[in-house]
Every structure is written in structure tokens, then in C-alpha cells.
Amino acid sequence: MDIITAINTKHTSTRRYLKSDHQTNDIRQFGVVGLMATTHSCAYMRDIASSRNLAAGETLCWEDDPIQYTYLLIDGTMKAYKLLPNGRSQITRFMTSGEIISSPLIDNYSYSTEALGDCTILQLPQKRFDKIMAKDPALMKSVFEKLSIELQQAQKQILLLGRMPAIERVSNFLLDIAKRQNPQNPLLKADVLITLPMARVDIADYLGLTIETVSRAFSKFRRDGLIDLPRPNLVHLHDQTRLREQSRSLAD
Amino acid sequence: MDIITAINTKHTSTRRYLKSDHQTNDIRQFGVVGLMATTHSCAYMRDIASSRNLAAGETLCWEDDPIQYTYLLIDGTMKAYKLLPNGRSQITRFMTSGEIISSPLIDNYSYSTEALGDCTILQLPQKRFDKIMAKDPALMKSVFEKLSIELQQAQKQILLLGRMPAIERVSNFLLDIAKRQNPQNPLLKADVLITLPMARVDIADYLGLTIETVSRAFSKFRRDGLIDLPRPNLVHLHDQTRLREQSRSLAD
DNA sequence: CGCGGCATTGATCCCGGTCAAAGGTCGTGG
DNA sequence: CCACGACCTTTGACCGGGATCAATGCCGCG
Numbered sequence: 001m002d003i004i005t006a007i008n009t010k011h012t013s014t015r016r017y018l019k020s021d022h023q024t025n026d027i028r029q030f031g032v033v034g035l036m037a038t039t040h041s042c043a044y045m046r047d048i049a050s051s052r053n054l055a056a057g058e059t060l061c062w063e064d065d066p067i068q069y070t071y072l073l074i075d076g077t078m079k080a081y082k083l084l085p086n087g088r089s090q091i092t093r094f095m096t097s098g099e100i101i102s103s104p105l106i107d108n109y110s111y112s113t114e115a116l117g118d119c120t121i122l123q124l125p126q127k128r129f130d131k132i133m134a135k136d137p138a139l140m141k142s143v144f145e146k147l148s149i150e151l152q153q154a155q156k157q158i159l160l161l162g163r164m165p166a167i168e169r170v171s172n173f174l175l176d177i178a179k180r181q182n183p184q185n186p187l188l189k190a191d192v193l194i195t196l197p198m199a200r201v202d203i204a205d206y207l208g209l210t211i212e213t214v215s216r217a218f219s220k221f222r223r224d225g226l227i228d229l230p231r232p233n234l235v236h237l238h239d240q241t242r243l244r245e246q247s248r249s250l251a252d
Numbered sequence: 253m254d255i256i257t258a259i260n261t262k263h264t265s266t267r268r269y270l271k272s273d274h275q276t277n278d279i280r281q282f283g284v285v286g287l288m289a290t291t292h293s294c295a296y297m298r299d300i301a302s303s304r305n306l307a308a309g310e311t312l313c314w315e316d317d318p319i320q321y322t323y324l325l326i327d328g329t330m331k332a333y334k335l336l337p338n339g340r341s342q343i344t345r346f347m348t349s350g351e352i353i354s355s356p357l358i359d360n361y362s363y364s365t366e367a368l369g370d371c372t373i374l375q376l377p378q379k380r381f382d383k384i385m386a387k388d389p390a391l392m393k394s395v396f397e398k399l400s401i402e403l404q405q406a407q408k409q410i411l412l413l414g415r416m417p418a419i420e421r422v423s424n425f426l427l428d429i430a431k432r433q434n435p436q437n438p439l440l441k442a443d444v445l446i447t448l449p450m451a452r453v454d455i456a457d458y459l460g461l462t463i464e465t466v467s468r469a470f471s472k473f474r475r476d477g478l479i480d481l482p483r484p485n486l487v488h489l490h491d492q493t494r495l496r497e498q499s500r501s502l503a504d
Numbered sequence: 505c506g507c508g509g510c511a512t513t514g515a516t517c518c519c520g521g522t523c524a525a526a527g528g529t530c531g532t533g534g
Numbered sequence: 535c536c537a538c539g540a541c542c543t544t545t546g547a548c549c550g551g552g553a554t555c556a557a558t559g560c561c562g563c564g
Contacts, residue, residue, distance in 0.1 A: 467511060
């Protein structure tokens with residue numbers, strides 16, 4: 001995606017936001033990220049933002065390092081993960097374009113982030129961004145909303161990791177990806193083709209499994225006629241309904 | 253705890269918060285919950301808040317139900333959990349006094365909440381609370397901060413559930429509880445006595461294990477001289493350092 | 505005293521991890 | 535364009551941690 005387009009603010013609404021009691025200000029959308037902010041904030045953010053390209057495999061930030069920037073993912077897919085001292089890793093979240101990498105009001109990154117393919121990001125100095133938010137309730141609300149959704153997804157992941165067997169985890173994962181890549185699709189249509197931007201090891205680290213178990217689950221779905229695997233990272237979903245049944249806990 | 257004391261706002265700071273550019277307003281702490289808000293917001297929240305007592309085992313809200321209230325837990329311990337259609341449950345979080353049960357800007361509860369012992373809560377109509385937040389950046393920031401911490405803890409839980417064996421999960425859990433119940437304790441002091449407000453089944457549902465596995469882990473710690481169990485819900489930690497070593501992944 | 509609910513302990517089983525090998529895929533360079 | 539090699543994925547054989555099933559113990563309460 002063109003970075004100019006990405007940074008360019010887009011006027012999305014003629015609705016006006018009543019600032020406490022002294023002034024009105026247009027609310028605009030900042031970039032492709034879907035953050036809403038006053039025209040003034042948008043302009044200021046454009047000023048302090050710088051763009052950056054990441055090669056596949058490049059690390060953007062490390063867990064526990066002091067937070068310097070808030071990042072907006074403009075293009076590409078990234079993973080956020082935590083490491084255990086013995087080298088095991090757990091991916092907490094995959095991020096696609098439009099998502100924000102931010103832990104406002106916190107001092108250190110709570111996870112490392114790495115580009116899965118080539119990525120483009122915008123970076124905003126964290127402290128300045130915090131100050132803008134403190135003065136722009138609409139922006140804070142917007143970030144708040146994203147954080148809220150992230151929390152909900154984390155809770156779903158907790159349920160998945162704590163109480164679902166391997167097969168269900170994998171089918172859930174496939175259906176999630178399908179929904180992400182076809183947001184308009186009312187999840188009924190059969191024959192959806194999805195592209196996995198991550199390797200098996202990342203899927204395993206996300207689902208709390210091993211690559212072998214993930215691979216076996218894929219093979220089982222293929223044997224059962226639920227999916228095709230023209231290539232390792234290309235999945236053809238034939239029967240989302242039956243796949244979904246796999247993911248609902250077996251004997252209910 | 254006396255509900256009057258709980259609701260009563262406490263003037264905690266003479267610091268003044270510069271509202272955009274027209275007016276200064278004291279920032280006070282609302283109740284025991286640690287939310288910061290303007291004097292005006294505090295007064296309004298006191299007006300719309302109502303208190304409620306919950307008996308042990310009583311459910312406060314159900315997953316997927318439309319959100320009516322934001323709750324502030326004044327006293328007692330509660331659990332937040334999700335259910336699978338086959339009846340398995342996963343506790344995402346235990347809440348103790350001072351915590352907020354809120355998913356601002358979201359329409360439905362993402363989990364059910366139940367009192368573990370007798371509890372006292374404050375409830376504020378969600379929509380009104382949202383409106384107050386929209387006009388009070390300090391309050392929004394305060395809630396934001398709590399959500400941010402909740403998210404961090406969720407991420408830790410994801411790591412625990414995805415990548416830690418049973419023994420580590422349980423030792424982590426005990427150390428967490430110890431830290432919560434002795435916030436001042438610099439986690440070095442040996443011989444800490446903790447009270448478990450929840451039954452084995454809740455610990456199991458929180459750690460993604462079965463009650464038997466939790467019980468076996470407790471017994472192992474007892475055999476190894478790391479803890480005492482004068483009663484099932486009373487744990488005497490003898491050697492937090494060795495317990496912590498158990499929780500760091502085995503071969504690092 | 506006896507009952508009901510919770511916790512502990514033991515015996516067994518099975519899902520998913522580990523170890524090992526073979527098969528695919530893709531990039532690189534001849 | 536093909537051949538090589540590195541890496542990723544798949545498949546198989548085996549093992550072990552934790553679940554399941556079952557019995558016993560513990561404690562509070564009627």
C-alpha cells in the first residue's frame with residue numbers, strides 16, 4: 001500500500017463533536033488504522049509520525065524493553081509473542097493491517113513483535129501520542145475501543161488454550177482466518193480460499209501445540225474432505241459448517 | 253466494608269488537572285476502586301450508583317447478555333468465566349476488591365461473573381457511565397489504565413495456558429495469590445500465609461487443569477516441604493524462592 | 505450419627521509431545 | 535532451465551503428562 005495514502009487523513013463524517021463547552025472540531029479518521037481524532041490531532045500525528053518498512057522476520061520491538069513508540073500496522077502481518085526462559089514461545093496475537101500496537105500508560109512492551117512477511121508501519125513517539133490522547137477524548141475512545149476488542153479476543157484465546165483439544169483449536173483458527181480475510185462473507189458460503197501468512201511453527205505457537213500436531217490436524221481435515229491444501233500456506237475450505245461443528249466441543 | 257465509606261469520595265491530591273483551556277477541576281479518587289475523576293464526575297457517579305450485596309455463588313451477569321451496568325467490586329472475590337457448549341468452563345480472571353467489571357464501548361458481557369464468597373458491589377448504568385467518561389478524560393484514562401493491566405494479565409495467562417506444564421501453572425498461581433495478598437511483601441520473605449477464596453474446581457478452571465491435577469501439585473509441594481496445608485484453603489508458603497524455581501520452566 | 509460436598513490418592517488410559525525419517529517447496533547458482 | 539541444498543511440512547513410532555474413573559478421606563452441618 002502506498003504510504004502517502006496510508007498517512008493521508010480521510011474525512012469520513014460531517015458529524016461534529018462537541019468539545020466540552022468551548023469549541024467544535026471535526027472528527028476525522030487517521031490513516032487506514034481507523035482511529036478517530038480531531039482534525040487538529042490528525043495533523044499533529046501526521047507531523048510526528050514516521051513510516052518504516054520491515055523485512056520478513058524482522059523484529060519491531062522486544063518484550064520488556066521500554067516503550068518508545070506506538071505503532072500502527074499499515075500493511076502486512078505481524079506476530080506478538082512471549083518467550084519462556086527455556087526457549088518456548090507463545091504467540092498471543094496475529095496482527096494485520098489496520099491494527100495498533102500500543103500499551104498506553106504502560107512502561108514496557110508486554111510482548112515482542114515480529115514481521116511475518118514484509119510490512120509497513122507508522123511509528124509515533126509514545127509520550128507525545130499519550131499527550132494527544134489526553135487532550136482528545138475522541139481519539140482516546142477510539143484507542144480504548146481497539147484495546148477492548150483486543151481484550152475480548154485474548155479472553156477467547158484463554159478459553160481455547162485452557163479447554164479445547166487440538167482439533168478444535170485448529171478448526172477455530174482456520175475459521176478465524178477465513179472470517180478475517182472475508183469480512184463480508186456471511187460464513188455460510190462454501191469453498192473459501194485462504195492464505196496463511198504464517199508458518200506451521202507460528203500456528204503451533206499460537207495454539208499452544210507442536211507443529212506435528214497442527215500438521216496432523218490439517219491432514220485429518222483433508223482426509224475428511226473438509227479442506228484442500230494446494231500448498232502448505234494455501235487452504236481451501238470446503239465445508240465451513242462441518243468445520244465449525246468440529247470446533248464446537250465434541251459431545252455437547 | 254462499610255458501604256458509606258466505599259462510596260465516599262476521598263480527596264487524594266491537591267494536584268490540579270488543566271481542563272483543555274477554560275477551567276480547572278480537582279481530580280479525586282472515586283471510592284476504593286482507585287478511579288480518578290473530577291469532583292463533578294464523582295458527585296454524579298455517586299448519584300447514579302447503587303450498591304448491592306451478593307451471596308456466595310450468586311451470579312452477577314451472564315456471558316452474552318446485553319451490558320446494563322458497569323460494576324465496581326467493593327468487597328469480596330469474584331470469578332469471570334466462559335462456558336463451552338459441552339459444559340467445560342474456563343475462568344479468565346479472579347477479581348478482588350477495587351477491581352472494575354467493565355467492557356466500555358461493547359454491547360454484551362464477554363464473560364459471566366459469579367461471587368466466590370459474599371460480595372459487595374457498586375453498579376453504575378453503563379450508558380451514563382460512558383457519557384461521564386466521554387466528558388472526563390481523567391476518568392477515561394483511569395479506566396483505560398485498568399483495562400490495559402487486565403490485558404497484560406490476560407497475555408500472561410495465555411502464555412501460562414499455552415506453554416506451561418501443570419506444576420508450573422500451580423506454583424505460578426500460588427505466587428500470584430501471595431503477591432496479591434501481600435502487596436508490600438518484597439517476595440523474598442519466607443513463610444507467607446495465604447487464604448484461597450476459591451475451591452479446587454475454580455483453580456482448575458482457571459489453570460486449564462482438572463481438580464485432581466491441582467490437588468496432586470499441592471501434595472507434591474507439601475511433600476517437597478515448600479508449603480503447608482493446614483486446611484484445604486489455607487496455604488503456608490515456606491520457600492517462595494524454590495517455589496518460583498518450580499515455576500520457571502524446568503530446563504532453561 | 506449420618507449425610508453431602510469437597511479434597512486427596514490411586515489405577516489406568518489416551519491425547520498430544522517427542523524423536524526420527526522421508527517428502528515438498530523454494531531460492532540460489534551453475 | 536535445471537540441480538542442488540536448506541528449510542519447512544508431513545508422516546510414523548513411541549512415550550509420558552495429565553485426564554479419567556474410582557475409591558477413600560475429611561469436614562461441616564442437620
